[in-house]
Structure formats: structure tokens, C-alpha cells
Amino acid sequence: MAAAAAEQAASGSTTGGPHVLVVPYPAQGHMQPLLHLASLLAARGLRLTVVATPATVYLLAPLLAAHPSSVRPLTFPSAADHDTSGPTSVGADFHAHAAALRAPLGEWLRSRARSDSGDGEGTGRVVAVISDFFCAWTQPLAAEVGVPRLVFAPSGVLATAATHSLFRRMPRAPEGDAGRGYAVSFPALPGAPAFPWRQISRMYRSYVEGGAGGSSDEHAEAIKDNFLWNLESAAFVCNTCHPLEGKYLDAQPLEDLAGKRVWAVGPVAPPPDSTGEHDPGTASDVTAWLDAFPDSSVAYVSFGTMMVPPPAHAAALASALERSGTPFVWASATTKLPDRFEERAAAAGTGLVLRGWAPQVAALRHRAVGCFVTHCGWNSVMESAAAGVPMLAWPMAADQFFNARLAVEEARVAVAASWGGFGGVPDAEDLARALSEVVGEAGAGVRARAKELAVMLEEAVGEGGSTRRELDGLVQELRELGSGR
The missing domain is CATH 3.40.50.2000 (Glycogen Phosphorylase B;)
Incomplete structure (x- = not known):
């Protein structure tokens, strides 16, 4: 035995x-x-x-x-x-x-x-x-x-219900002028939400726009x-x-x-004490850098592992951060940033750009972080909600517009940065104003709601x-x- x-x-x-x-x-x-x-x-x-x-x-x-x-x-x-x-x-x-x-x-x-x-x-x-x-x-x-x-x-x-609804019902934007302003409604969901056609997942739009009756491409099928x-x-x-x-x-x-x-x-x-962050040195470096800033004064910026903002979008955000004077940690991965932006931020001591892996959970839990500039991928939304950090929502594709609508309009723990996705570059001044709505004293209300939500998630x-x-x-x-x- x-x-x-x-x-x-x-x-x-x-x-x-x-x-x-x-x-x-x-x-x-x-x-x-x-x-x-x-x-x-x-x-x-x-x-x-x-x-x-x-x-x-x-x-x-x-x-x-x-x-x-x-x-x-x-x-x-x-x-x-x-x-x-x-x-x-x-x-x-x-x-x-x-x-x-x-x-x-x-x-x-x-x-x-x-x-x-x-x-x-x-x-x-x-x-x-x-x-x-x-x-x-x-x-x-x-x-x-x-x-x-x-x-x-x-x-x-x-997002899960809406995405399956699309392939179940197969809505399609009318051709020509009739399609301008077309929105897809989801009448079987509570509140019957509707989303502009350009905010519907490109995966679905590519399928129905592939030809009459749908694309014949085997991958799309x-x-x-x-x-x-x-x-x-x-x-x-x-x-x-x-x-x-x-x-x-x-x-x-x-x-x-x-x-x-x-x-x-x-x-x-x-929980954050058991996340197994695989580069404790980087986490310690970021934490040490954040320690120098007041509570809720820093913006943490990340568009996730799968989303790379186009150079024009990154440039608009970089300009907004500089104009507003908002300290930041930017997990930029492969994002192309404006020339000398990183050097200027480092010299002024107001910005930290991370290439490669970033300790997102540790950063969001730091007292100095008052805002998460995010594409609203669901993992990021959940991590931000659990940390009690309000979001500056900038959805780009996939399920992100559904997630952003939920965070901004229903949970009210986010402020919209832009609803234009890849197709629209927001004005840097508008982005700077949105930052000021979340970071620091002006963001007290949305920050309080975010902290209340974090308590409810913990419960x-x-x-x-x-x-x-x-x-x-x-x-x-x-x-x-x-x-x-």
C-alpha cells in the first residue's frame, strides 16, 4: 500500500x-x-x-x-x-x-x-x-x-452575450448613405443597449462585409x-x-x-500577494519610483499585451500628459512614442516608460496611482476594479467598447478618453482635460466610486x-x- x-x-x-x-x-x-x-x-x-x-x-x-x-x-x-x-x-x-x-x-x-x-x-x-x-x-x-x-x-x-448575439442574429449596416450613423441594438439585453457600427468588433464586421451572405473565407467561417x-x-x-x-x-x-x-x-x-509576478526586480523599481509621488497623482498607462496604439494616438496621449503635467508610468511594450518624449520625462522625473513586462497589479495597488489609462480589455478592467483605481477609458477594438460602456456609464468608475477607436485620434487638449477629471482632487468622486466597487469585489x-x-x-x-x- x-x-x-x-x-x-x-x-x-x-x-x-x-x-x-x-x-x-x-x-x-x-x-x-x-x-x-x-x-x-x-x-x-x-x-x-x-x-x-x-x-x-x-x-x-x-x-x-x-x-x-x-x-x-x-x-x-x-x-x-x-x-x-x-x-x-x-x-x-x-x-x-x-x-x-x-x-x-x-x-x-x-x-x-x-x-x-x-x-x-x-x-x-x-x-x-x-x-x-x-x-x-x-x-x-x-x-x-x-x-x-x-x-x-x-x-x-x-460583451460575451453581445458578441454571440451578433453571430446569432447577423445584423448588417445598410450600404451607402443609409449606413451612416447605423447602430446595432441588442434588444434582448437589459436596457436594450445600442452601439455604433464602427464600435462593433472588427472580427464580426469583416465577416459580414466579406460579401453577400457573408464571407466564404474558411477562417471567417x-x-x-x-x-x-x-x-x-x-x-x-x-x-x-x-x-x-x-x-x-x-x-x-x-x-x-x-x-x-x-x-x-x-x-x-x-490576491496581489500571490500573483507570482515574474520579475520582482522590475516591480520593486516601479514601486520605488512611485513612492516619491503624492497619493492618487500618477497615471498608469497600458494598452495590454495585444493592443498597440497607432503612433498618432500615442503622440496625442504623450502630448496630453506633458500639457497636463500628470506624472505617469507607461507600459509601452512596442508602442512607438514621439521623439525624445521618454528622455524629457526621465530628465524631469515625471515619467517612467517600461519596455517589456510591466508589474501592472503592483502598480495599480500603489497609493500614488490615481488613474489607469486603458484600452478596456477585460483583464485590465477587472484588475483596475479590484484595485479601486478609476479608469480613463480608451477602447480600440474587440470587446473593449462594451467593457468601456459598462465602466463609464453603468459602474461610473471611468471617464471616457475617446470613443473613436483606431479610426479617430482625439485632440491632445481634450485628453488633458479628461486626465484632469480623474487624477488628483478633481477625480475625488470617480475615485470614491472605484474604491467602493473594490470593496464590493473583495466581499x-x-x-x-x-x-x-x-x-x-x-x-x-x-x-x-x-x-x-
Whole structure:
């Protein structure tokens, strides 16, 4: 018995909880929240197999270290393998990723979906699949072997429902002058929100503008099929919470998500003292730099890992920061900044430009940061909300306009920098005025609301909170699947 237990421990396997297959989409902004959710599930006794490729398996290291006996990687070489540390696209990469993994994963899943299956490592049969909403090709695989598939949405429920509504209803802007000012309404959502056509995801607009009846391009068709497959799933699991999106969560079942249950389990990111920031030296340097500034006086600027603002947009923001005299930390990655802007800021001691990785969570939690200039990617919105920092919202593409509308008009924890996206460069003076609405004394009101929201998020993930109840309910559902009920 002791020898068997030792052998099992050495193999990194465990017995007991139900076995769930987790399939992330290989882009960092999608992978990280799903891996955070996986950690929460493993901590509650579930056994997980997490799919990776050679280029993404390193991202699993913290999860594997924290749960060595209940989580294991399943690595497939992929024709779509690419570096996930920077921008990635949804299109050719999307289609190639699905094409490369569908066959080998299907074979693996068929071998582990039988009630008497075993792989010699104690994992047992798979009772459910949880996969990213860009991995809906797993839906027919799961259906084939008779196990439920749950959709993980790294976006909020508003953006998730609206995006699926587009591919379900297929609205289209009229041609010519009739299309000017056209807005897409979402009548099945609370408040029937409407968004100008230019604010609708380029992924969708490119599909319907590809020709009469839609594009015949196989990549575009794969994207449409993806969202329709999601609507066949057993449920949606969203990285959101009732304090932020209760308006939509309380309206369940949502027609735009085919009436499927939405589990609101966010924020899934661990608390700041356990984020595993992988460059503590950089975090310490940024913290030390921020220590010199008064409370709520500094703007933290980041457009995420996938969004690079065009040079004209970056120049407008740089000019606004200089005109307003707002101290800043700019996580610029590959952004092209105006000539000598960085040198001027460094010489004056009012600006710090970071290339490469930036300690965003640590920066947002610093007392000196009073504003987050953000593209409103959902991970950034959640991190800002949890930190109690108001946003200067500058959406560019994808789900960002939905997220920005939520932050500005509903939660009222943000001020709009621009609604023009890539197509419109705001005036630097207008940006400077927007900065002054958030940073310093003028931003006291929006900052107070942001801090109130942060308290509500903390309560949601705490004992008895709404997020904790949702997570426990999800785990119970997976346990019942494992018990065969």
C-alpha cells in the first residue's frame, strides 16, 4: 500500500475528485484567467488535465507548482504554435490552432471518456470539458463522447452575450448613405443597449462585409461556427461578478446566450500577494519610483499585451500628459512614442516608460496611482476594479467598447478618453482635460466610486460572497457529473 501511494505521488496523479479537461486559447490574455480558474478548481479537489503547446506550456508552471498532485499538462505540438508574450490575432492563427489540435485531442478525449477508462496515472474518465470561448471546436468533440462542455469567457457577460448575439442574429449596416450613423441594438439585453457600427468588433464586421451572405473565407467561417457552437454548450463560466455586472447576471436566462446558465466566478486572479509576478526586480523599481509621488497623482498607462496604439494616438496621449503635467508610468511594450518624449520625462522625473513586462497589479495597488489609462480589455478592467483605481477609458477594438460602456456609464468608475477607436485620434487638449477629471482632487468622486466597487469585489470573493457561492455551485455541478448523477 505504501509503495503504491509513493508510486502515485511520484507520477503526479491523484484520486478522488472528478477529472476535467481544460482547453485554453493560446493567447496570454485568454490563458491567464483560465489558468487562474483552474487553480481555484484544483484547490477545491478537482483533477485537471490542461492542454498546452510547446510555446505555452511555460505559462502552466505556477499552476503545476501549486497543485502538483491534481493538475497535469497535456502538450501537443501545434502548427499554430507561437509566442504568446505579445500581440496575437484571431483569424489564421485561430483556424490553424483548431485544425492542429482537433484530431489528437479528439483521440485523447475518446480514450478517457468511457466509464471504465484509465490511463495508468489515476486520472480516470473525463466528466466535463472547460474550454475558452475561442475553442468551441471542442464542443462537437465533447458531444461525440457524451460529456458536457462549459464555455470559459475571459470577457464580461455583457460583451460575451453581445458578441454571440451578433453571430446569432447577423445584423448588417445598410450600404451607402443609409449606413451612416447605423447602430446595432441588442434588444434582448437589459436596457436594450445600442452601439455604433464602427464600435462593433472588427472580427464580426469583416465577416459580414466579406460579401453577400457573408464571407466564404474558411477562417471567417470557422469564427462564425465557433460562436454558434458555443451556444450548444452546457453553460458559460465568466470571469465577472455581480457587483460589476449584476444587471445582466440577474436577468438570466439570457436569450443571446441561448438561455444557458452563466456562472459568474470572477475575479479569478489571485490576491496581489500571490500573483507570482515574474520579475520582482522590475516591480520593486516601479514601486520605488512611485513612492516619491503624492497619493492618487500618477497615471498608469497600458494598452495590454495585444493592443498597440497607432503612433498618432500615442503622440496625442504623450502630448496630453506633458500639457497636463500628470506624472505617469507607461507600459509601452512596442508602442512607438514621439521623439525624445521618454528622455524629457526621465530628465524631469515625471515619467517612467517600461519596455517589456510591466508589474501592472503592483502598480495599480500603489497609493500614488490615481488613474489607469486603458484600452478596456477585460483583464485590465477587472484588475483596475479590484484595485479601486478609476479608469480613463480608451477602447480600440474587440470587446473593449462594451467593457468601456459598462465602466463609464453603468459602474461610473471611468471617464471616457475617446470613443473613436483606431479610426479617430482625439485632440491632445481634450485628453488633458479628461486626465484632469480623474487624477488628483478633481477625480475625488470617480475615485470614491472605484474604491467602493473594490470593496464590493473583495466581499464577493470572500466567505459567503456572490462569487464564492457561484464558484462553489460550479464545483458542485462538476462533482455531480463525476458521481454519475
